[in-house]
Amino acid sequence: MPSFLKPNLLAMRGYTPGEQPQVGEVIKLNTNENPYPPSPQVIEAIKAALTGDRLRKYPDPLGLRFRETAGRVLGVPPECILIGNGSDEVLTLITRAIVPEGGLVAAPMPSYLLYRTLAEQQGARCAEFPFRNWRVHPEDVPAGAHLTFIPNPNSPTGTWMDPNALLEWPTPLVIDEAYVDFTAGHALSLLQKSERILITRTLSKSYSLAGMRFGFALGRADVIEQLYKLKDSYNCDVLSQAAATAAMEDQAYMRARVQQILATRDRMERELAALGFQLLPSQANFVWCQRHDRSVQPIYQFLKERGILVRYMNYAGYGEGLRISVGLEEHIDRLFEELRRLV
Numbered sequence: 264m265p266s267f268l269k270p271n272l273l274a275m276r277g278y279t280p281g282e283q284p285q286v287g288e289v290i291k292l293n294t295n296e297n298p299y300p301p302s303p304q305v306i307e308a309i310k311a312a313l314t315g316d317r318l319r320k321y322p323d324p325l326g327l328r329f330r331e332t333a334g335r336v337l338g339v340p341p342e343c344i345l346i347g348n349g350s351d352e353v354l355t356l357i358t359r360a361i362v363p364e365g366g367l368v369a370a371p372m373p374s375y376l377l378y379r380t381l382a383e384q385q386g387a388r389c390a391e392f393p394f395r396n397w398r399v400h401p402e403d404v405p406a407g408a409h410l411t412f413i414p415n416p417n418s419p420t421g422t423w424m425d426p427n428a429l430l431e432w433p434t435p436l437v438i439d440e441a442y443v444d445f446t447a448g449h450a451l452s453l454l455q456k457s458e459r460i461l462i463t464r465t466l467s468k469s470y471s472l473a474g475m476r477f478g479f480a481l482g483r484a485d486v487i488e489q490l491y492k493l494k495d496s497y498n499c500d501v502l503s504q505a506a507a508t509a510a511m512e513d514q515a516y517m518r519a520r521v522q523q524i525l526a527t528r529d530r531m532e533r534e535l536a537a538l539g540f541q542l543l544p545s546q547a548n549f550v551w552c553q554r555h556d557r558s559v560q561p562i563y564q565f566l567k568e569r570g571i572l573v574r575y576m577n578y579a580g581y582g583e584g585l586r587i588s589v590g591l592e593e594h595i596d597r598l599f600e601e602l603r604r605l606v
């Protein structure tokens with residue numbers, strides 16, 4: 264091992280994202296992408312950004328057009344918005360801003376596995392605490408934590424909790440709202456009540472722009488101003504800013520696609536339950552299913568061999584399950600065709 268590298272880097276495992284096959288025909292239900300294309304207005308905005316000399320010049324480092332649009336749509340001042348290359352980058356920036364080397368990050372278990380990686384990249388530790396009744400409880404947070412991440416809705420379970428319960432959280436808190444458009448509530452009103460709360464959002468899920476890489480954080484203006492010092496000046500390119508702004512503008516398109524996804528999710532939940540899977544009620548664009556009578560890993564493998572990719576996850580101390588993204592109706596037909604063969 265190259266000994267000149269930092270010990271925390273050498274010691275960490277690194278994050279393994281869901282498989283992204285680059286060749287072959289695959290029904291991809293493993294990384295919660297939106298099965299529908301982005302708004303036609305997004306395509307128009309990208310084409311417009313390709314004309315003239317936009318690509319020759321650097322992008323707006325502050326993302327002002329996006330921030331004004333998102334601010335208007337969400338009812339938040341633009342100064343309260345930080346732009347990022349996917350919400351993963353925004354989560355990285357927040358970790359760097361808050362967690363000291365040797366510090367402690369807290370996250371519920373099971374949840375998004377990236378939080379541990381972010382802690383380890385920072386030379387900090389990650390301590391997990393359990394959900395109880397699919398809620399988090401402040402008394403469960405490990406003592407000495409510098410930052411807590413809470414995805415709401417949660418991944419992989421799809422469960423959602425009332426964010427008002429998070430107002431008195433004992434540490435600075437990131438509410439990761441990657442899946443918020445698939446549920447009824449959100450935490451935006453908490454921003455005025457606590458300077459220690461940040462919310463992260465993404466264009467990857469409800470807006471169908473996972474390939475563009477655009478996410479953002481919302482927080483108090485004075486906190487966001489400080490976070491801007493940490494980011495790469497040009498972290499969001501011209502095309503992603505144009506696409507994200509147009510996607511935000513077209514709320515009607517996003518809402519219509521979300522309704523289709525929710526209808527398919529209901530169908531998936533009904534049919535999976537009928538096949539003997541145990542489910543949690545999902546508030547996201549995926550379902551989490553488990554079985555008490557057998558391991559689900561062979562089911563994952565069986566589907567994969569037939570060109571259907573779902574996400575198999577196994578959490579020490581909690582157990583294993585399959586996280587299946589909501590897909591196009593015809594892809595879900597294929598999924599159930601194969602599942603009925605097996606179980």
Ligand SMILES: Cc1ncc(COP(=O)(O)O)c(C=O)c1O
Binds near residue numbers: 351375417465
């Ligand atoms: C809970 C959660 N947060 C954040 C992300 C990252 O989203 P982005 O594509 O914006 O980096 C994901 C992606 O799967 C996620 O599940």
